[in-house]
Amino acid sequence: MKAVPLLGWRDHAVGLALCVSYVALLLATSHGLGMSRDESFYVTAGERYGAWIEAVWEDSDRALERGAIDSAWSYNSEHPALTKTLFALSWIAQQHWPGLRAKIGLSPKKLFADDSMAFRFPGMLHAGLLLWLIYVFGARGWGRFAGLFGAAAYALMPQPNYHAHLDCFDVPIALMLTLCTYAYWRSLTSKRWIPLVGITYGLALATKHNAWILPGVLLIHWLWTLAHELRARKRKEPRVVSVVPWWLLSMAALGPVIFVASWPWLWHDGWSRFGEYVAFHTHHINYDIEYFGENLFRPPFPVSYPFVMTFLTTALTTSVLAVAGLGLRARAMLPAALADRIWKNGVVVADRRCSDVLAFGAMLAPLAVIAWPTTPVFGGTKHWYAAYPFLCIFAGIGFQRVLSAFRSVVPSSRRAAQAATAGLAGATLLAPSAVDAVHSDNYGLCYYTFAAGGVPGAADLGMSRQFWGYTTGMLVGWFREHLPRGGSVWICDTTWDSWRMMQRDGLLPANIQAAGDAAQADYAIVQHQLHFNEVDYQIWQVYGRVAPVYVLSYDGVPIISVYENPHRRRR
Numbered sequence: 001m002k003a004v005p006l007l008g009w010r011d012h013a014v015g016l017a018l019c020v021s022y023v024a025l026l027l028a029t030s031h032g033l034g035m036s037r038d039e040s041f042y043v044t045a046g047e048r049y050g051a052w053i054e055a056v057w058e059d060s061d062r063a064l065e066r067g068a069i070d071s072a073w074s075y076n077s078e079h080p081a082l083t084k085t086l087f088a089l090s091w092i093a094q095q096h097w098p099g100l101r102a103k104i105g106l107s108p109k110k111l112f113a114d115d116s117m118a119f120r121f122p123g124m125l126h127a128g129l130l131l132w133l134i135y136v137f138g139a140r141g142w143g144r145f146a147g148l149f150g151a152a153a154y155a156l157m158p159q160p161n162y163h164a165h166l167d168c169f170d171v172p173i174a175l176m177l178t179l180c181t182y183a184y185w186r187s188l189t190s191k192r193w194i195p196l197v198g199i200t201y202g203l204a205l206a207t208k209h210n211a212w213i214l215p216g217v218l219l220i221h222w223l224w225t226l227a228h229e230l231r232a233r234k235r236k237e238p239r240v241v242s243v244v245p246w247w248l249l250s251m252a253a254l255g256p257v258i259f260v261a262s263w264p265w266l267w268h269d270g271w272s273r274f275g276e277y278v279a280f281h282t283h284h285i286n287y288d289i290e291y292f293g294e295n296l297f298r299p300p301f302p303v304s305y306p307f308v309m310t311f312l313t314t315a316l317t318t319s320v321l322a323v324a325g326l327g328l329r330a331r332a333m334l335p336a337a338l339a340d341r342i343w344k345n346g347v348v349v350a351d352r353r354c355s356d357v358l359a360f361g362a363m364l365a366p367l368a369v370i371a372w373p374t375t376p377v378f379g380g381t382k383h384w385y386a387a388y389p390f391l392c393i394f395a396g397i398g399f400q401r402v403l404s405a406f407r408s409v410v411p412s413s414r415r416a417a418q419a420a421t422a423g424l425a426g427a428t429l430l431a432p433s434a435v436d437a438v439h440s441d442n443y444g445l446c447y448y449t450f451a452a453g454g455v456p457g458a459a460d461l462g463m464s465r466q467f468w469g470y471t472t473g474m475l476v477g478w479f480r481e482h483l484p485r486g487g488s489v490w491i492c493d494t495t496w497d498s499w500r501m502m503q504r505d506g507l508l509p510a511n512i513q514a515a516g517d518a519a520q521a522d523y524a525i526v527q528h529q530l531h532f533n534e535v536d537y538q539i540w541q542v543y544g545r546v547a548p549v550y551v552l553s554y555d556g557v558p559i560i561s562v563y564e565n566p567h568r569r570r571r
Helices: 009-028 037-058 066-073 082-103 115-142 144-155 158-163 170-187 191-205 209-234 246-261 270-282 305-313 316-333 336-342 355-371 380-409 415-446 454-461 470-482 496-504 530-543
Strands: 289-291 294-296 487-490 512-515 523-527 550-554 557-564
Touching: 009 115, 009 144, 037 066, 037 082, 037 115, 037 496, 082 115, 115 144, 115 170, 115 355, 115 380, 115 496, 144 316, 144 380, 144 415, 158 170, 158 380, 158 415, 170 191, 170 209, 170 246, 170 355, 170 380, 191 209, 191 246, 209 246, 209 355, 305 355, 305 380, 316 336, 316 355, 316 380, 316 415, 355 380, 380 415, 415 470, 415 557, 454 557, 470 496, 470 523, 470 550, 470 557, 496 512, 523 530, 530 557
Parallel strands: 487 512, 487 523
Antiparallel strands: 289 294, 523 557, 550 557
């Protein structure tokens, strides 16, 4: 493996620039984005946790009593508290910022443009930090262009880009798992990183249950690396990797402590409540999702699901480059004896930390978990986002090979010319991803790439167009126009709290209310998902007509149908 230059402050400046630029982009594109189903629950959790945090500041003795803790923290106890606590802190800042500004003589302006943005900002920050980490991990392990291209490729993936706007856990856990993997990788050759493995694993545990599988993934890699290290020592090569799994001891010692300390709900009846938390996820209910025209609701689920969905929602250039990167590093991922037989004259060899094996395992593991036939698949791609940083790093490795070939055709010793060549090549290969990201806009989960035939092709294939009810946000202008003096709407898969959040943000007037009964509403919406087909029929029966008055479409594909109730007097 070609030696990679040591990273310096300039590299972290590049990472910081990626982070800040991406967060700024997410903030600029978040206003008007309809709030998704799960987000509405986490907003409520953030408000409750925030109230408790302020209560601790005012009267800690009373706030730390069991009744006060349970009142705040028992809500949404199926998920750990760290990310929701960050939502709460951001919400507290939103509330108190105007007062702080007023005290120093400034206008009492809010910190964020709307309340949704306040709750969503921590998720955006996680997304920005993930780009920084992808760059550093890729650059340190395989080269700066691998890291830079990998970070850009991840930022432009349509579905992760949509999720990066949300107050949810899927992007934060992708950051935490990647960070812990990076800390483990560094700890194999640097003792000062050993405590950081335990700390980062604790943060991952406190973010989402996806962290449960990480020790197994790292242990498999460590055993592989240990065998590689022992062979190297037999050849009288100097010691590089410790044969003692200090990293595992760090995870075991620090991880659970951080997990419990960050979650006040576990401070009383901890074992019993931890059992409830585990049971919720090991016996998780299934929700509907469409896959090739079939409504997936009960196991066994298709093993192909995560792999096919990744292919159909990732720009083809990124997928091809990732496969190329895997091919280029394949020799380094085989046992040495087998590699010598297959590639006798191969120049690609494993480094002492077996970095390629680690990256491949970290990419494969989240996909394999969802591919298991009994694992619920209702969340779509969000449940394996932790695989994508490594997929994009392999794409970066593929890009480096393309760049090397291009430079061999157009050689130049001038640094400016080399930089221009890299920029042109990178822009060309990232252009399809950029088009995908821009075109996906606020539709996010509805978008499919060229490999699926775009959005119309995916609809023809019978792929899921959406879930979470977030697309209702694209109807606010239509409702404002058609209910100028107020009215009511039956909101299908959208939660009441999501609807109210659009009102809090000023997107919807307060006099346009959500209705619990389509028969009593002025309008009813149906979000086009396979398991909602019967809802169309029910509305036809109640309203006595089958034609919607408006259809929200995306690239010609129906997303939401709006029905007008003829039995309600129009205002």
